[in-house]
Amino acid sequence: MTHENQRRRRGDPLGRPQATMNDRQHPLNPDPNDIFFALEQSGWTFAQVNRYVALTCETILSDTALAPGDRAAILMQPPVPFALTMLALTRMRVVSVPLNTRLTASELAWQVSNAECRLVICTAEARAQTSKMDAPTFELPTMTAHERPSDFDGWGALRFEDDFAIIHTSGTTGKPKAAVLTYGNIYHSAIGAALSLEIRRNARWLCVLPLYHVGGLSIILRSLICGTAIEFGPAAPFDVHETNRVLSDNPISIVSLVPTMLGRLLDARTRPWNPRLRIILLGGEAPSAELLARCAAEDLPIATCYGMTETASQVVTALPESVYRKKGTVGKAMMSASVRIIDEQGNDAAPMTPGEILVSGGSVMRGYYKDPDATARALRAGWLHTGDIGYFDEDGDLFILQRREDLIISGGENIYPADVEAALRQHPAVAEAIVLGLHDPAWGQRAAALIELRARQSATADDIIAFARQRLAGYKIPRRIAFTDALPRTASGKLMRRQARKYFDDD
Numbered sequence: 001m002t003h004e005n006q007r008r009r010r011g012d013p014l015g016r017p018q019a020t021m022n023d024r025q026h027p028l029n030p031d032p033n034d035i036f037f038a039l040e041q042s043g044w045t046f047a048q049v050n051r052y053v054a055l056t057c058e059t060i061l062s063d064t065a066l067a068p069g070d071r072a073a074i075l076m077q078p079p080v081p082f083a084l085t086m087l088a089l090t091r092m093r094v095v096s097v098p099l100n101t102r103l104t105a106s107e108l109a110w111q112v113s114n115a116e117c118r119l120v121i122c123t124a125e126a127r128a129q130t131s132k133m134d135a136p137t138f139e140l141p142t143m144t145a146h147e148r149p150s151d152f153d154g155w156g157a158l159r160f161e162d163d164f165a166i167i168h169t170s171g172t173t174g175k176p177k178a179a180v181l182t183y184g185n186i187y188h189s190a191i192g193a194a195l196s197l198e199i200r201r202n203a204r205w206l207c208v209l210p211l212y213h214v215g216g217l218s219i220i221l222r223s224l225i226c227g228t229a230i231e232f233g234p235a236a237p238f239d240v241h242e243t244n245r246v247l248s249d250n251p252i253s254i255v256s257l258v259p260t261m262l263g264r265l266l267d268a269r270t271r272p273w274n275p276r277l278r279i280i281l282l283g284g285e286a287p288s289a290e291l292l293a294r295c296a297a298e299d300l301p302i303a304t305c306y307g308m309t310e311t312a313s314q315v316v317t318a319l320p321e322s323v324y325r326k327k328g329t330v331g332k333a334m335m336s337a338s339v340r341i342i343d344e345q346g347n348d349a350a351p352m353t354p355g356e357i358l359v360s361g362g363s364v365m366r367g368y369y370k371d372p373d374a375t376a377r378a379l380r381a382g383w384l385h386t387g388d389i390g391y392f393d394e395d396g397d398l399f400i401l402q403r404r405e406d407l408i409i410s411g412g413e414n415i416y417p418a419d420v421e422a423a424l425r426q427h428p429a430v431a432e433a434i435v436l437g438l439h440d441p442a443w444g445q446r447a448a449a450l451i452e453l454r455a456r457q458s459a460t461a462d463d464i465i466a467f468a469r470q471r472l473a474g475y476k477i478p479r480r481i482a483f484t485d486a487l488p489r490t491a492s493g494k495l496m497r498r499q500a501r502k503y504f505d506d507d
Contacts, residue, residue, distance in 0.1 A: 030227035031201070037080060038204055038231040038250075046227075049087070054152040056088035056140075061152075064119055064138055068093035071166060073112050074212070075099045075130065076123040079232035081140055082211045083220050085121050086165075093158065096165040098212035102491050105132040115166045115178055115369060160184030166369050167214055169309045178369035179309045181214075188362030189218060189312035190225040192334030196317040197279055197303065201227040203253040208233035208243055208261070213492045215256055215283060218313040228253075240268045247273040258284035258493035263291055266298075279303050283314060284494045286400060286418065288425055289327065296324050306330040306400055310384055312363040315339070316398050329397045337361035340383065341392055354391045354401055358383040389416075406497060408437035410445050413475045417447075417497075420478065423471040424449060427464065429457035432487050434500040435478060449478035450500045452487045480504060 030036070032047035044052070066072060072094050076082050082098075089096045097115045099108055109132040112120060120130055120137045130137045164183045168176035193199065205223055207230050209216035223230045231250060234242055238261060246252065248271045257265075259282055280295075283305045287295075295302045302323050307314035316339060318331025333339045340348060341355040349355035360383045367375035378385055389407060390400045401416050408415035417435035424433040431454045437445035453459060461481035468477045488499035 030224065034202060034227060035229040036223065037083070038229040039080075043229070046224075049084075052084055053087045053091060056084045057091055057152040059141065060085075060088060060121065060138060061092070064136075066092060066094050066119060069095070069163075070118040071095045071097050071115050073097040073099050073115070073117045073120040073135070074122075075101060075108065075120055075126045076140070077101050077125065078123065079207065079211055081123060081142075083230075083232075085140060086211075086217070086220065087224075089121075090158070090164065091152070093162065095163045098165065098167060098217060100168075100210070100212045100491055101126060101129065103129075105129055109133045111168050111176070111178075114168075158183050160187065163366065165217070167212075167217070167309050177371060177374055180366040180369050181309075181312050182366055185312040185363045185365060186218070186221045187225060188336045189314070189334075190222040192336055192363065193218075193222055193314060193317070194226045196314075196331075196334045197254065197281070197319075199226055199228060199254070203228040203278075204231055204251055205229070206231050206233060206243075206246060206250075206252045206255040208238060209256055209258075210491050214307075214309045214313050215258075215492060219256060238264075240264050244269050244271070244273075247277060250274065251276045253277065254279040254281060256281045256283065258282065259287040259291055260489070260493040262287070262295075266294060277301065279320075281305060281314075281317075283307065284492055286328070286330075289422060290425060292323070292327060304330045306398065308386065310365045310378065310386075311337070311359055311361075312365070315359055315361065315363060318397070322397065326393070326397055328399050329393070330400060331397055333359075333361075333398075337363060339398060341390060349391065351392050351394050351396075354389050356404060357386045357388045357390045357398070357400070359386060360384065406436070408435075408445050408447055410437070410440070410447065410475050411443040415445075415447055415476050420447060420449070420468070420472060420476055423468060424451070424464065424478075426471065427459065427467045429453050429459040430464070431455075432495075434487055434495055434497055436497055436500055436504075438480065438504055446480075447476060447478045448480040448482070448504055450482050450484060450487065450503050452484055 030046045033045050035043040036046045036049045037044040072089055074082060074085050074096055086096050097117055099111060108129055112133045112135050117135045120133055120135050121140055122130055122137055124139055127139060160183055162183050163180055164186055165181050166178045168178050205219055205228055207216055207219045211217055244265055251274055253276060279301055281303050301320045303320055304318045304323050305314035306316040315337040316330050316333050318329050322329055322331055338360045340358040342358060343349045343355045364384045367379060387404045389402045389404055390398055392398060402418055406417050420435040421433045424430050430451055432452045434450045435447055438448045440446040464481050482503040488496040490496055
């Protein structure tokens with residue numbers, strides 16, 4: 001990431017030049033002999049992964065014509081081949097476009113076309129999903145420990161301003177946008193996370209989030225930059241029992257989860273987790289008060305964070321002491337990030353006053369790929385306008401209320417769906433809820449709720465409304481209730497609010 005004529009770092013899977021920051025500034029550079037991929041039966045050191053990445057480069061280049069700056073999609077579930085492919089593309093200075101294997105062939109084809117991919121790299125198992133793509137495909141062969149060595153060292157040094165990946169947003173509120181992240185974005189995110197979470201070399205990070213999601217992808221780059229080991233969970237779907245086994249038997253230091261995952265793990269847990277587990281990092285959406293109370297009772301080291309694809313994952317973090325002392329906080333901005341709250345006039349909001357959350361700093365994306373209008377709306381005067389609503393308390397800790405577009409305005413009153421959802425979850429039969437606004441000719445909007453009931457529990461719409469009347473102001477009470485066996489979620493576990501509208505299509 002500096003001048004190209006500097007010596008390469010031995011055993012570095014990206015083939016980067018030697019870091020220029022001194023050890024006091026950046027003490028986490030990986031040692032070639034440290035474990036990088038902590039596999040079940042063995043471990044691959046940084047030097048071994050380096051050789052596999054070089055071989056992956058040569059394998060891809062032997063049958064394709066990729067050049068620096070091209071875009072190549074990655075479509076595969078197994079995490080190790082995915083990681084090797086992404087690192088290989090990085091070494092070739094080719095922009096990675098990770099694809100969600102749960103999408104339909106048509107949805108995948110749209111993303112490949114939208115990012116103008118020159119190639120789709122897949123495994124044999126994913127080949128059928130490429131049927132509607134215009135781009136050529138390359139099936140990555142299985143590699144073994146006895147493969148011939150390779151010395152492919154890449155096509156020049158990486159620079160902060162170079163594009164690293166194009167990641168399509170999860171699309172919880174509409175068609176996905178293609179966020180362009182640079183190497184500088186990834187670097188600043190990794191160093192900020194290392195300092196906020198107090199990560200040390202030889203820590204072990206359990207990765208069970210999808211690697212096509214920024215939350216999973218960022219773990220690979222953080223571990224590479226910070227010299228920590230990754231232990232990959234099963235490819236898909238999320239395996240509750242296997243993850244519990246790993247957390248109990250293996251020396252995991254950190255695990256990243258969404259609240260839904262954590263709840264399922266706790267429900268199925270039969271043994272205590274390894275005492276070396278130091279951080280359970282929750283992101284994607286806010287954990288419920290019920291879940292946090294359960295975690296506090298079990299003395300679990302919960303850290304919460306706030307971030308998004310456009311900020312290369314987390315930009316705000318709260319460590320366990322803050323999480324339990326200030327219920328609902330996501331903490332303070334990480335190093336190299338700044339956060340503001342602005343009112344409707346664009347002025348900084350006073351403490352305890354809700355407004356839109358703005359973020360700036362080294363981890364904020366370059367923009368949306370070939371979408372100047374969306375980029376101009378999101379990035380203004382050096383600040384990313386997130387569309388999320390939150391507030392600072394008197395100590396400067398951030399609290400998230402809602403996405404701006406999810407805010408319900410009924411008769412001039414603001415209704416934050418998260419407040420209503422929290423009240424509904426107190427009903428003994430309610431597992432989860434999505435609250436949204438429906439058009440109302442008299443009041444502008446009215447609240448409605450889509451409910452997922454607990455197993456072997458029952459409730460009627462009248463039961464739910466009567467329960468809400470005891471806990472909410474009259475204007476906040478949902479006027480319509482619908483039920484579903486399972487609320488719509490993304491692959492990473494985030495609620496898909498727009499999908500909930502189909503249950504109220506007659507409105």
